[in-house]
Amino acid sequence: MKVGIIGSGGREHSICKSLKLSKKIDKIYCFPGNAGTAEIAENIVIDLENFEILKNIILEKKIDLIVVGPEKPLVDGIVDYLEKFNIKVFGPSKKASQLEGSKIFTKQLCKEFKIPTANFGIFFNKKESIEFLIKSKYPIVIKADNLASGKGVYICNNFNESSFAVNEIFDGKFGEAKNLLIEEFLNGEEMSFFTIHDGKTFKTFGTAQDHKRVLEGDKGKNTGGMGAYSPSRLINKKLENKILKKIINPTLQGLSKLGYEYKGFLYTGLMIVDNEPYLIEYNVRMGDPECQTLLPKLKTDLNIILVACCEGKLNELNIEWHNKKSLCIVLCSNGYPDKFKKNIEIPNIENIKLNSSEYLFHAGTIKKNKKIYAVGGRVLNLVAISDDFNTAKKNVINNLKKLNWLGGFYRKDIGYKVLK
Numbered sequence: 001m002k003v004g005i006i007g008s009g010g011r012e013h014s015i016c017k018s019l020k021l022s023k024k025i026d027k028i029y030c031f032p033g034n035a036g037t038a039e040i041a042e043n044i045v046i047d048l049e050n051f052e053i054l055k056n057i058i059l060e061k062k063i064d065l066i067v068v069g070p071e072k073p074l075v076d077g078i079v080d081y082l083e084k085f086n087i088k089v090f091g092p093s094k095k096a097s098q099l100e101g102s103k104i105f106t107k108q109l110c111k112e113f114k115i116p117t118a119n120f121g122i123f124f125n126k127k128e129s130i131e132f133l134i135k136s137k138y139p140i141v142i143k144a145d146n147l148a149s150g151k152g153v154y155i156c157n158n159f160n161e162s163s164f165a166v167n168e169i170f171d172g173k174f175g176e177a178k179n180l181l182i183e184e185f186l187n188g189e190e191m192s193f194f195t196i197h198d199g200k201t202f203k204t205f206g207t208a209q210d211h212k213r214v215l216e217g218d219k220g221k222n223t224g225g226m227g228a229y230s231p232s233r234l235i236n237k238k239l240e241n242k243i244l245k246k247i248i249n250p251t252l253q254g255l256s257k258l259g260y261e262y263k264g265f266l267y268t269g270l271m272i273v274d275n276e277p278y279l280i281e282y283n284v285r286m287g288d289p290e291c292q293t294l295l296p297k298l299k300t301d302l303n304i305i306l307v308a309c310c311e312g313k314l315n316e317l318n319i320e321w322h323n324k325k326s327l328c329i330v331l332c333s334n335g336y337p338d339k340f341k342k343n344i345e346i347p348n349i350e351n352i353k354l355n356s357s358e359y360l361f362h363a364g365t366i367k368k369n370k371k372i373y374a375v376g377g378r379v380l381n382l383v384a385i386s387d388d389f390n391t392a393k394k395n396v397i398n399n400l401k402k403l404n405w406l407g408g409f410y411r412k413d414i415g416y417k418v419l420k
């Protein structure tokens with residue numbers, strides 16, 4: 001069969017690599033992909049906002065299954081659009097994607113279904129936000145309601161910082177803002193919990209912890225993710241049961257009551273406070289770089305899983321995993337997450353000789369005249385799996401040293417909480 005993957009990051013390269021292992025797949029297309037996917041698939045560069053052109057290519061090339069990587073097309077309704085033409089798509093509908101697309105939608109669902117989350121208020125203008133913030137305790141969290149690539153969240157330590165955030169959001173930094181969210185600060189440890197859904201049932205799909213801040217010691221600006229490890233050090237059967245009972249199941253009941261079903265990956269961002277889970281946010285897709293960290297541990301054919309989800313047959317499958325530790329470090333362009341230069345060559349990539357437990361996933365790269373160039377903020381992901389996190393990390397760092405790329409940097413402390 002033929003499969004198409006939408007997206008161009010490390011997440012999509014790792015999905016592409018896993019699908020390539022499937023005996024049932026003879027051709028993969030990536031829209032638009034990167035230099036890594038170009039090695040094993042055919043990249044097709046198109047404007048992803050134009051669903052009609054995409055649909056025409058899918059029909060013309062007779063692609064049997066489309067896998068959507070990033071949130072933007074999901075929130076914009078790509079699944080609903082393509083399904084109208086009888087195209088099989090793995091991902092949630094536009095309505096279900098509000099779980100990520102609108103923080104306020106999710107907060108209201110939490111309120112109605114008693115899902116544990118930070119206490120919050122919704123504010124509709126600067127004046128009432130400021131009046132509330134004058135009387136508030138700090139730290140406090142302020143969030144823009146729309147998709148903001150992880151940047152619309154402000155952790156404010158005092159009134160000055162919070163009024164700055166309110167002004168930025170209402171002045172349109174993340175697009176037109178009709179409202180914002182002010183939230184209690186939860187003091188705990190974060191964990192990413194993944195599930196996979198077929199519209200009727202779901203299965204767990206692993207856990208991870210990522211490092212979102214750009215600087216070592218989890219300091220500095222928020223990024224898309226500088227590295228991750230799996231499993232999370234916090235997970236155990238008791239906590240998993242609490243997450244399912246208190247968070248995932250009531251969310252699905254809430255969606256179902258609204259008449260929405262959920263098909264696709266669901267990424268539940270949690271704060272664990274004294275062994276109790278609180279929902280921070282939902283993402284209606286796999287995490288990046290969590291996906292690159294998780295998929296190398298998957299034993300079951302990913303293609304069989306995704307097709308089963310599209311056909312509502314997930315309950316017939318048993319998803320198997322290698323019982324290993326996995327660690328991923330993201331190599332970024334100098335300057336990221338602020339301004340960085342594009343089209344910088346990565347000369348030593350051929351020096352990296354991977355063994356069967358090491359992986360190199362491309363993100364913001366392109367290939368020109370047989371050379372690889374960085375064109376994005378996050379450029380490459382080095383992953384290793386092992387029986388222990390220390391060995392995994394050592395192998396990742398060895399490969400990064402062989403690469404010795406002067407155009408970029410990486411955090412050397414990824415996984416510090418699980419390393420001995």
Ligand code: AMP
Nearest residue numbers: 118141150153183184185186269280281
């Ligand atoms: P989000 O985009 O909602 O995941 O938020 C980005 C980051 O802000 C999260 O990964 C957390 O580290 C932090 N954060 C968000 N909400 C809260 C909260 N209520 N309490 C503490 N930290 C938070």
Ligand code: GLY
Nearest residue numbers: 224225287288289
């Ligand atoms: N690594 C965080 C995310 O994918 O949103």
